Amino acid sequence: MSPAAPAPDPAVPDPAAPRFRVRPPAHWINDPNGPFRWRGRHHLFYQYNPDAPVHANVHWGHVSSPDLVRWEHHPIALAPTPGGPDEAGCWSGCVVDDRGVPTAVYTGVDHAHTGLGTICLARAADPADDRLLSWRPRPAPVVPGPPPGLDVVMFRDPFVFRHAGRRWALVGAGHADGTPSVLLYGCDELTDWRFAGVLLDGHDPVAAAVFGDKADGWECPQLFGTSGGDHVLVVSLWDGTPRSTGYLTGRLEADGQGGLGFLARTGGRLDHGRDFYAPAVRQDSDRALMWGWSWEARDDAAVLAAGWAGTLTAPRVVDARPDGALRVVPAPELELLRASRPFVTRPDRAVPLPAAYDLTVTARGAATVTLLRAADRTLTVRLDPDTGTVVLDRSGWPRAGAAGSAPVTVRVPPAPLLSVRLLADGSLLELFVADRATVTERVYARPDDVPELTVEGDAEVSGWEQVPPRRG
Numbered sequence: 294m295s296p297a298a299p300a301p302d303p304a305v306p307d308p309a310a311p312r313f314r315v316r317p318p319a320h321w322i323n324d325p326n327g328p329f330r331w332r333g334r335h336h337l338f339y340q341y342n343p344d345a346p347v348h349a350n351v352h353w354g355h356v357s358s359p360d361l362v363r364w365e366h367h368p369i370a371l372a373p374t375p376g377g378p379d380e381a382g383c384w385s386g387c388v389v390d391d392r393g394v395p396t397a398v399y400t401g402v403d404h405a406h407t408g409l410g411t412i413c414l415a416r417a418a419d420p421a422d423d424r425l426l427s428w429r430p431r432p433a434p435v436v437p438g439p440p441p442g443l444d445v446v447m448f449r450d451p452f453v454f455r456h457a458g459r460r461w462a463l464v465g466a467g468h469a470d471g472t473p474s475v476l477l478y479g480c481d482e483l484t485d486w487r488f489a490g491v492l493l494d495g496h497d498p499v500a501a502a503v504f505g506d507k508a509d510g511w512e513c514p515q516l517f518g519t520s521g522g523d524h525v526l527v528v529s530l531w532d533g534t535p536r537s538t539g540y541l542t543g544r545l546e547a548d549g550q551g552g553l554g555f556l557a558r559t560g561g562r563l564d565h566g567r568d569f570y571a572p573a574v575r576q577d578s579d580r581a582l583m584w585g586w587s588w589e590a591r592d593d594a595a596v597l598a599a600g601w602a603g604t605l606t607a608p609r610v611v612d613a614r615p616d617g618a619l620r621v622v623p624a625p626e627l628e629l630l631r632a633s634r635p636f637v638t639r640p641d642r643a644v645p646l647p648a649a650y651d652l653t654v655t656a657r658g659a660a661t662v663t664l665l666r667a668a669d670r671t672l673t674v675r676l677d678p679d680t681g682t683v684v685l686d687r688s689g690w691p692r693a694g695a696a697g698s699a700p701v702t703v704r705v706p707p708a709p710l711l712s713v714r715l716l717a718d719g720s721l722l723e724l725f726v727a728d729r730a731t732v733t734e735r736v737y738a739r740p741d742d743v744p745e746l747t748v749e750g751d752a753e754v755s756g757w758e759q760v761p762p763r764r765g
Contacts, residue, residue, distance in 0.1 A: 307599050307601070307719075308648065308719060308720075308738065309591075309599070309719050309720035309737050309738075310599075310601065310604075310719050310720075311604045311649075311718040311719040311720070311721045312648070312649055312718060312719065312759075313362065313607075313630055313649055313718050313759055314604045314605055314606065314607060314718055314721060315337055315339065315356055315364055315584070315604070315605040316601070316603065316604040316605065317339075317341060317343075317354055317366070317601070318366070318601075319346070319600050319601050320341070320342050320343055320344060320345055320346050320600070320601060320602070321340075321341065321342035321345065321346050321347055321348060321349075321601075321602050321603060322339050322340065322341055322354065322586070322602070322603040322604065322605070323339070323340040323348060323351075323571065323586050323588070323603055324339065324340045324384075324385045324513065324570075324571035324573070324586050325337060325338070325339050325571070325572070325573040325584040325585065325586060325605050326338040326339055326340065326353060326385050326386055326387065326388075326397075326399070326573060327353075327386065327387050327388030327397055327399075327573070328388075328573050328574070328575035328582060328584060329387075329388040329389075329390075329395065329575065330575070330577070331390075331395055331423060331425060332423035333359070333423065334357045334358065334359060334423050334424065335357060335358045335359070335360075335361055336355070336356075336357045336388065336395075336425060337355075337356050337357070337358075337364075337584065337605070338353045338354065338355050338370055338371075338388065338397070339353070339354045339355075339356075339586075339605060340352075340353070340354075340384065340385065340586075341353065341354030341369070343369065346596050346597060346599070346600055346601050346602035347602070350373070350382070351373075351382035351383060351384060352369050352370075352371060352372045352373070352383055353369065353370040353371035353372075353383050353397070353399070354366075354369060354370070355367040355368070355369065355370040355425075357423075357424055357425070360626055360629060360762070361608055361624055361626040361627070362626055362627060362629045362630050362762055363761075363762060365424075367424060367425075367426055368426060370397070370415075370425075370428050371383040371397060371399065371415055371428060371430065374430060374432075377401070377430070377432065378401040378403060378411045378413055378433065378434045378437075379399075379401030379402065379403075379411075379413055379430070380403050380404065381402045381403050381404045381406060382401075382402045383399055383400075383401065383413075384399065384400035384401070384402055384410060384449055384450070385399065385400055385449065385450045385512075385513055385571065385573075386398045386399030386400055386412075386413075386450065386451050386452075387399075387451065387452050387453050387573070389453045389483075391416075391483050393420055394416050394417060394420050395416070395417040395420060395425055396414055396415070396416050396417070396483060397414065397415040397416075397428060398412065398413075398414060398451045398453050398462070398483065399412075399413055399414075399415070399451070400412065400413070400449040400450055400451065401413040401434060402449075407446075408446055408447045408448070408449075408467075409438055409439060409445070409446070409447070409448045409449075410438075410448055410449040410450075411434035411436060411437050411438060412434055412435050412436035412451050412462075412464070412486065413430065413431065413434045413435070414430070414431040414435055414483060414484070415428045415429060415430040415431065416428065416429050416431070417429075431484075435480075435483065435484055435485070435486050436451075436464075436478070436486050439466065439476070440476070440488040443466075443468065443476075443491075444468050444469040444470070445466050445467070445468055445469075445476075446467055446468065446469050446510075447465070447466055447467035447509070447510035447512070447531070448464060448465075448466050448476075449464070449465055449512060450464065450465040450512050450513045450514065451463070451464050451478075452464075452513075452514055452515055452516065453480065453483075454516050454576070456545055456553065457547075459479065459481055460479070460480050460481050460483075461477060461478065461479055461480065461489070461553065462477070462478040462479075462480045462486065463475050463476070463477060463478075463492060463514040463515075463516060464476045464478065464514070465510060465511050465512035465513060465514050465528070465529075465531075466510060466511070467508075467509045467510025467511070467531065468494075471506075471509050472494055472495045472496065473494065473495045473508045473509060473510045473511040473528075473530075473531070474491050474492075474493065474494035474495065474511060475491070475492045475493050475494070475511055475514045475526070475528065475555075476488070476490075476491060476492065477489045477490055477491065477492040477552055477553055479551075479552070489551060489552035489553070490548065490550065490552040492526075492552075492553060492554065492555050493526065493541075493554075493555045493557065495508070495511075497557060499541060499543070499557035499558060499559065499560060500541060500557055500560070503539060503541065503557075503559075503560035503561060504528075504530060504539050504560075507530045507532065507536060507537065508528075508530035508531050508532050508536065509531060509532050509533065510531040510532075511528035511529070511530065511531065512528070512529045512531045512571070513527075513528070513529040513571045513572065513573070514526065514527065514528050515527040515528075515572060515573060515574040515583075516545075516574070517574045517576050517581035517611065518576060518581070519542070519581075519612050519613040520612055520613075521613060521614075521615055523542050523543065523544060523613050523617065524542075524543060524544060524545050524555070525540050525541070525542050525611070525613055525619075526540065526541045526543070526555055526557070527539075527540050527563060527572060527574065527583075528540075528541075529570055529571050529572070536570075537562060537563075537564075537570075538562070538563035538564055538569060538570060538571075538572060538585070539560060539561065539562055539563055540560050540561060540562075540563045540619060541555070541557040541559070541560035542557070542558060542559050542560060542613045542617035542618075542619075543555055543556045543557035543558050543559075543617075544556045544558075558617055559616070559617035559618070560617075561618065561619065562730075563619070563731075564585065564730075564731045564732065564733050565701055565703050565730055565731065565732045566685075566701060566724075566731070566732040566733035566734045567590070567692075567701075567733075567734060568587045568588060568590055568733050568734050568735045569585045569586070569587055569606065569731075569733035570585065570586050570587075570588070571585065571586045572584060572585040572586075573585075574611070580610050580612070581610070581611050581612065582608050582609065582610060582611075582624060583608070583609045583610075583611045583621075584605050584606055584607075584608055584609070585605065585606045585609075585733065586603060586604075586605060586606075587603065587604050587605070587606055587721055587733055587735060588602070588603050588735075589602045589603060589735065590692040590734075590735040590737075591691075591692070591735075591737055595737075604721055606721070606723055606733060607623055607624065607627055607716050607718075607723055608623075608624040608626070608627070609621050609622065609623060609624065609731070610622050610623070610624055610625075614729075618729060619729060619730065620728055620729065621725065621728065621729070621730070621731055622714075622725060622728050623714065623716060623723075623725060627651070627716070628651075629762040630649075630651065630759040630760065630761075630762055631651055631757035631758075631759065631760075632757050632758040632759075632760045634757075635755050635756055635757050636650070636756055636757065636758050637652075637746060637754055637755065637756040638754070638755050639753060639754065640746060640747070640748050640754055642747075643745050643746065643747045644745065644746040644747075644756075645744065645745055645746075646664065646665075646717075646744040646745060646746050646756075647744075647758040647759075648718075648719060648744075649717060649718040649719065649758065649759035649760075650715075650716075650717050650756055650757065650758055650759055651714070651715075651716055651756065651757045651758075651759055652714065652715040652716075652717070652746075652754065652755070652756040652757075653712065653713070653714045653715075653754070653755050653756070654674070654676065654712065654713050654714075654715070654748075654752055654753070654754050655710055655711070655712040655752060655753045655754075656676040656677075656678055656710065656711045656712075656750065656751060656752040657678065657709065657710060657751040657752070658677075658678065658679070658750060658751035658752075659675070659676070659677045659679070659750050659751070660675070660676050660677075660748065660749060660750030660751055660752035661673055661674070661675050661676075661748070661749045661750055662674045662675075662676070662746070662747070662748050662752070662754070663745070663746065663747045663748075663749075664715075664717070664744065664745075664746060665690075665736065665738055665742055665743065665744050665745070666742070666743050666745060667689075667739070667741065667742050667743070669689065670688065670689030670690065671686075672686070672687050672690060672736060673685075673686045674686075674713065674715070674724065676711050676713060676750075676752065677711070678707060678708055678709060678710055678711035679707055680704075680707055681704055681705045681706050681707040681708065681711065681727075682702060682703070682704055683702070683703045683704075683705070683711070683713055683724075683726045683727075684700050684701070684702050684703075685700065685701045685703075685722075685724055685732050685734065686700040687700070687701075687734060687736055688700060690736050690737070691737075692735070692737075701732050701734070703726045703730045703732060705726060705727045705729045705730060708727075711727060712727060712728075713725060713726050713727070716759075718759065720735045720736055720737050720738075721733075721735060722734050722735070722736055
């Protein structure tokens, strides 16, 4: 049973709560699920406990938007079915267009799942409804468990995609000997799945070099095509507690046995921060969009007192460069949140920072940007274009767990100019480094801390407060 959460005072907004990111008004959110576009609206689902700010009783929450910034909350899309394959939770998955019917493909778990899920379907009750307010789950799973003979001990998170005229699905897996993998299924008919082998596992030399032995399982596998013809495979590295995320760039090729293989050639960390996990990708005709989950980095008592836990990140446009390295930028729609005038250009003095802002810094030489200060500490971003180094230093600002508050360093190719963009919203800080890397961190300002921008060194800065967009 979920512990009772004390009711927060609605007259006192939590300054740590993001205002412009997708999150329910209260209680728990984790993985984004099923980003989907239908009849001109953007839909996004998420793992949700409607009862308390703890991970339990998992449903699918649901929002939609006309523009990726104005989100409307909808009734719960998926709920556990007593006695059904998802009686202990509707876990992660995706949403696809199945011959004109939006269909959720998700992980169902029962009370004895021990890490092994089933693959379940739910269909939109009224495909003509652009808000997709009602869903009908199929009573029996389409895949009751992992394939025999592989000694799989973790099995979840289906992701459906099309390739070479056929429909396929990935499922995240981990094996009893500690090897992580991504399993492949053919599913031209969503009600008829055929196991087609292991797409990739931890013994792959590129995967082993990039990820090492950081995971016992790869969960939430996602795949998107790039502008250069490659594919990028995204996995969340699971070792019993959320750790980190990674990507591999390569090619999908027929394996000669009716399946596919993934030929990885390079990869890296998907996000260099400590508060980003389980991303979900939507492949459009001209781009791929990604959202991630950012959990709370404060202690349980503070979370229960606040009455909410977790947020989704801003949407990111992801691609790969010719060398296979990641390219990632904020979705351009986020500029709809910018105030009509910037609050800072070329600062020569300290400038107060609003609770939510969009800040761009371009350095010609070594520079330090301070975002938050106290008598004994500062939150800074240090840039050095000569070495291609960006350091986010939040030393001294407490965070729960063993990850600590050590600086986070990102390295990119040296260049005459080095630009970063920061999206801050309450406690959520998203740092985009040279369109090549991201750092997602949660920083909880204390009542006496001063959110203030100062710049030292050779850098230009422009910044906008994020405000509710004008209705158009």
